[in-house]
Amino acid sequence: MSSSALTREQSSKAFDGHQYVYNHESSTVGCKMKFGVYVPAKAEKERVPLLIFLSGLTCTEQNFITKSGVQRLASEYGFIVANPDTSPRGCKIEGDSDKWDFGEGAGYYIDATESKWSKNYRMFSYINEEFYELIVKNFNVNPNQIGIFGHSMGGHGALISFFKRPGQYKSVSAFAPICNASKSDWGINAYTKFFGQDKNLWKQYDATELVASYHGPKPHAPVLIDQGSDDNFKDKQLFPERFIDACKTASFPIELREQAGYDHSYYFIMTFLEDHFKYHKKEFEH
Structure with missing residues (x-):
C-alpha cells in the first residue's frame, strides 16, 4: 500500500538521536x-531493530514520547521506536468524540464493519499495513527485527496484531493489556458500534479468543506482560487471568508479572520499560 509523503512537525535532539513527529x-x-x-x-x-508501540485510551502520538522516557532506552539499545496515533481524527462522524472511551482516542486497533465507521475506523489495517510499510520504507529498519508492544488498549492492539499477522512481528509484549475486549465494558460498548451484534466479529479482535487459533511462529521466551496489582481496571476491564488461562490451554508461552503496588499509569510503564527492551532484544537475536 502506498503512502503519501511525510511532513515533519517536530524534531528534537534526545541522547544520541532525534525524536521526530x-x-x-x-x-x-x-x-x-x-x-x-x-x-x-x-x-x-x-539497519537497526524497530519497536512499534501502541498507546491506550485517550492517548495521541504524544503520550508515550513525552511520559515514558523511551528515548534514553532507544538510544542505548540502538532501536528505532515508532508510535502511531490511536485513532482517526477530524473525520467528523457523529458520535466519534462524545465519550472518552470511544471514537477519537479510542479506535481499538480494529477494522470496523458497520457502515458508519467502516470507512475511517480501519486502524488494524493502518497499523499492520500502511504504517508498518511507511516506517520500514522511510527509516533504516532491519525487516527481520521488528517487534510490537503497547499499553492497555494498545497492549490489546499489539497482541491481536501478533496473533492475526503470524510471522510479521518477531516479538510482542504488553503493559496492562485489555486481554478480553469482547467481554469488557469498554470493548462491548465499542464493538457494538463498530461491528453491530455479530459477536463472531467481536471475537476476531480479542486476544483471549485469538490465541486458541494461533498457529504461527512462537516466541523463544514466553511473551512478557506486566500488570500492576493496584490497577483499578484490572478486574473489571483487563481480565489478564482469562488470557493466561487461554494461553495455557493453547500451549502458548506467556509470562504475566503482577507488579505489586503499581497502577495503570505511565509511572508503571517507565518503571518496567527497560525490561521490555531487554525482552525484545533477546527475541531479535534468535
Whole structure:
C-alpha cells in the first residue's frame, strides 16, 4: 500500500538521536495521521531493530514520547521506536468524540464493519499495513527485527496484531493489556458500534479468543506482560487471568508479572520499560 509523503512537525535532539513527529495523509483511514519516531544515531550507519508501540485510551502520538522516557532506552539499545496515533481524527462522524472511551482516542486497533465507521475506523489495517510499510520504507529498519508492544488498549492492539499477522512481528509484549475486549465494558460498548451484534466479529479482535487459533511462529521466551496489582481496571476491564488461562490451554508461552503496588499509569510503564527492551532484544537475536 502506498503512502503519501511525510511532513515533519517536530524534531528534537534526545541522547544520541532525534525524536521526530510526522504527519501524512492516510489512504487507509481517510484522514491525516500523526506518529512519533525516535531514530538513534546507530540508524544513520546501519539497519537497526524497530519497536512499534501502541498507546491506550485517550492517548495521541504524544503520550508515550513525552511520559515514558523511551528515548534514553532507544538510544542505548540502538532501536528505532515508532508510535502511531490511536485513532482517526477530524473525520467528523457523529458520535466519534462524545465519550472518552470511544471514537477519537479510542479506535481499538480494529477494522470496523458497520457502515458508519467502516470507512475511517480501519486502524488494524493502518497499523499492520500502511504504517508498518511507511516506517520500514522511510527509516533504516532491519525487516527481520521488528517487534510490537503497547499499553492497555494498545497492549490489546499489539497482541491481536501478533496473533492475526503470524510471522510479521518477531516479538510482542504488553503493559496492562485489555486481554478480553469482547467481554469488557469498554470493548462491548465499542464493538457494538463498530461491528453491530455479530459477536463472531467481536471475537476476531480479542486476544483471549485469538490465541486458541494461533498457529504461527512462537516466541523463544514466553511473551512478557506486566500488570500492576493496584490497577483499578484490572478486574473489571483487563481480565489478564482469562488470557493466561487461554494461553495455557493453547500451549502458548506467556509470562504475566503482577507488579505489586503499581497502577495503570505511565509511572508503571517507565518503571518496567527497560525490561521490555531487554525482552525484545533477546527475541531479535534468535
